[in-house]
Amino acid sequence: MVSDSLTRGRMMATNQDETHRRRRALIRGLVVTGAAGLVLALTGAFNTGEAPLWLRLVYWVPLMFAGALWAHLCSMLVTRFIDMDERPWLSVLALTLVISGPLSVVVWAVTGPIFNGAMMPLAALPYMLGPVLTVTAAVSAINVFLARIEPHQTHAAPTGSAPSRFLERLPPKLRGATIRAVQAEDHYLRIHTDRGSDLILMRLSDALEELEGLEGAQTHRSWWVARAAVRGVSRGDGRATLTLDGDVSAPVSRRHAKGLRDAGWY
Secondary structure (H helix, E strand, O other): OHHHHHHHHHHHHHHHHHHHHHHHHHHHHHHHHHHHHHHHHHHOOOOOOOOOHHHHHHHHHHHHHHHHHHHHHHHHHHOOOOOOOOOHHHHHHHHHHHHHHHHHHHHHHHHHHHHHOOOOOHHHHHHHHHHHHHHHHHHHHHHHHHOOOOOOEEOEOOOOOOOOHHHHHOOHHHOOOOEEEEEEEOOEEEEEEEOEEEEEEOOHHHHHHHOOEOOEEEEEOOEEEEHHHEEEEEEEOOEEEEEEOOOEEEEEOHHHHHHHHHOOOO
16 A cells, blocks of 8 residues: 555656656747747748738747747657667658648748738648748757757765755665666666666656766766766777676767766766
């Protein structure tokens, strides 16, 4: 009974954390695309320069916001099939193709009424695809490559401060254990410790915040590694793999490799 209550509590907390994470990501996306909409309006992009500025703003800014909402949904689908860390250009291509078709229909539907006061003929729809593809590809590339930043590093807690919140997530059999790595497996995390491993229901993106207080870093989209657990590094096919205590192997993605090298991990 107690175990079931704890499990339900963890599931509720995880769902809330995931909701907050997605909300923050969406807000950031809206800010970026809103700024892009302002630039497109101010420059009169794609032959809209003859219209007054206020009309261009009415056209571009809401249109970019609508595109951002649709792109957010599409990115949730694309990331299920493509690792954006390892295949950024394939991710850009996939996002561009998935987003552009339906968005072209939206652009066709609103362009005529806003600038001409009447719907454009259906024959004009194919001509919307080129501009939409161009803008979508540019914004998708910016978003994908902006994500390729320094690895998320966590730091040891100062003496006398509260321990890492993540330690409270450890199952009873691992309480007090030393964490060596945290590995994402679907919606679960496998916690590797000096007392074995176990699964908890949580997203790695949420765990990274709670791991603050332990010295380590994200080495891959699916891995966080404690720095003290690293015993060696091997390289193959242009990629590095960290060897940890307990013969655990943790991959290093290209996205995180340079930052880890600069930080002296290997």
